[in-house]
Amino acid sequence: MAYFLQQLINGLTLGSIYGLIAIGYTMVYGIIGMINFAHGDIFMIGAFISVITFLVLGALGITFVPLALVVVLLMAMIFTAIYGWSVERVAYRPLRGSFRLAPLISAIGVSIALQNAVQIAQGARVKPMEPVIAGGLTLFTDSNNFDVVISYLQIFIMVLTVVLMAGFTYVITRTSLGRQQRACEQDRTMAGLIGVNVDRTISTTFVMGAVLAAVAGLMVTLQYGVIDFYIGFLAGTKAFTAAVLGGIGSLPGAMLGGILIGLIEAFWSAYFTIEYKDVATFGILVLVLIFRPTGLLGKPEVEKV
């Protein structure tokens, strides 16, 4: 039981991170019907900006953790926002209205370019970092002396995820910006006719996805302490899987998919073999798609012709 609970905590933490990245995939897909393959790399850049900012802050002698975290978070968000905006502007917007595969190819190109740029600028070796948030709470100890521990970092990750999710849900469902995004998603031409600046709304969507990916990048940096230029690929693929599992285009679906994949990974590694955890994840994706092709929370109707 204690072991189970511990895996549950670990899985939820990991799932939060996947979920945050998955939202970027699902939002962009919702609004322009395209998988932004560079999104995983935006996340990777968020992680690098986080490490670099931590190092700079350390060099400046700023060691007060809450302040450092806020500064790092802001820096990561600002830089990835700029990246997300530029990627859309340079690689996707000029191809809008072109044949369907064109932006996809462009996306893969951007992904490779971003990876190589970071590799050249930062080196191919992993970047290690000192733990920033240490310690944790022992929830209880069972009869076998097994401690169930939730680290402060895990609390930080989960609380931040819940706050961001609540904020995002509010923006999408209750604000004018959210309505404009949904309008573009449902009928872009009509959105233009009633006065929505469609290009700007699409840019904003990329930026919002990128900002969440930046937060996820910071979380991974804190959680694992090492990053390299390649982390975007695997995490991106997992998060993309999460978005498809939950139902691509659905925000709650992305979060649910992320959490599920986090849990599957944690439990599979704990009870079976860690080597096959990715196989398990993708296996479950295949199963879900066979029985529910639109994903768990996806909309069944076909809208795009």
Added chain:
Amino acid sequence: MLQVQGVHTFYGQIEALKGVDVTVNEGEIVTLIGSNGAGKTTLLMTVCGSPRAAKGKIIFEGEDITRLPTHELVTRGIAQSPEGRRVFPRMTIYENLQMGALRSDPRYFNDDLEMSFAMFPRLKERKDQRAGTLSGGEQQMLAIARALMARPRLLLLDEPSLGLAPLVVRGIFDAIKTINREKKMTVFLVEQNAFHALKLAHRGYVMVNGKITLAGSGAELLANPEIRAAYLEGGH
């Protein structure tokens, strides 16, 4: 108020508008009739810049709006209830109306909402329902109401009667007349339902194959034997 001057519009290689001239004066209801595929929808959409005119000019209130981005037209005072209604299906009726009012002064929102609900009481009953669950007639009402929420000076209506029961059509045409009279709103109406449209309109145009072939007052066109043969007899 609106002058379309020698406008040509293409879809790829297909020339859908072949030099169209149309004028709509302030306060009028002008109707455009023509058979399926004539280019009526293309003309309304070209006025809104989507697709864009390849040649020719579109003047609104003395200003050239031919190259204006689509989303700026509503700020200038042009709103459209497009062909096929195009309500946002996964938004509620209330949200659809909010979207219509996106670029209008929020101070008027409540009054305009009341006006829309007074005109189409069905919408009020269902305001928290998703627009995709409405019947065709209700969606048409919503599309018109959404356009009205923009407080336009020129209202473009593309086949508001399409696929609706005669009683619903009557209601919608009455609403158009009221809007024109009481709100002093200029209306440019595209219809295949030529009889009702011409009876309602001050003036009308006939479009064939991307060109205007006839123009005149509503009564003149109604009396014209060619029009009777082509668009009225056997129809309504």
